[in-house]
Amino acid sequence: MEEIKKMLAQTDDIASGLRLLTEEFPGKVAFSTSFGQEDQVIADIIWRNNLPIRVFTLDTGRLFQETYDLIDLTRARYKQEIEIFFPDTAAVERLVREKGVNSFYDSVENRKECCYVRKVVPLNRALEGVKVWITGLRAEQSDNRLGMEALELDEQRQLLKYNPLIEWTYSDVLAHLDKHNVPYNRLHDKGFISIGCAPCTRAIEPGEHPRAGRWWWETSKKECGLHSHNTQQEQIIQQPEASR
Structure with a gap:
């Protein structure tokens, strides 16, 4: 991994870095999108x-209609394939x-279980x-992500995880979207910064943290288990008892 890090550090831009990875790992590079601005x-x-x-993207079955609209708009714009993965029926x-349609409101454990099954x-x-x-x-998206590096080892999945925008600011993201006229979720214009499932996301108020609108009824660390900050320091969400 260290050698790949050095090679990435010598690239001029994100496109060059991505191209380098595809050359080093042909046919083995994948990008997961939730259709957020980043x-x-x-x-x-x-x-x-x-x-x-x-x-590829994950359709949890509980997304906003605006997110589905953006998927279609993005496909029409770029004429490219987007693989969609669904949870097990x-x-x-x-x-x-066993727990109801909205069990995630009842406890953090229930919410993590829903995220585990659906994501x-x-x-x-x-x-x-x-x-x-x-x-x-x-x-800058969350405290959990502050210590992340551009290239990390996902120990649980035994693969490299590349975060090319890790040092970008929100202004950098908006500037790219505007410069290249990239389609984006119209909910962003209504105060939704971090967008997930519809029942688990609300718009944020001026001055609130960008992820304050995710699982707003919780006070714990707001992550769903897809991303962990260095698995040696922070335990990845494991399969809940009810799902084993």
Whole structure:
């Protein structure tokens, strides 16, 4: 990994870094998008530079209509394939049958269980055979992400995780979207900065932290288990008892 880090440090821009990874790991590089502003920046860079990188997303079944609209708009704009992974039907049915449709409001444990079923399991399936996982994470998004590096080892999944925007500011993201006329989720214009599932996301008030609108009823660390900050320091969400 250290050698790859050195090589990435010598590249001139994100496109060059992504191209380097595709050359080092041909056919084994994938980008996961949730169609947030950061993810739209990376998708735009991938497709404008014709980079051979798989692009996929997770449909939890609880997304905003505006997110679905953006998926169609993005497809129409770039004429590129976007793989969509869904949660296991039986697992969702069992969760809803045993705990109800909105069990995530009842406890942090229940919310993490829902995230595990609807996000983590499909993500793990999408990343099978992948050597480099590209994300749109930025350090200033949350405390959990402050210590993340551009290139990290995801120890649980045994792959490299590349966060090319980790040092970007929100202003940097907006500037790229504007410069290249990249389509974005119209909920961003209504105060939604970090957008996830519809029942778990609200608009934020002026001055609030960007992730204050995610799982707003909780006071704990607001992550869903997809991303961990150095697995030696922070335990990744494991499969809840109810799902084993």
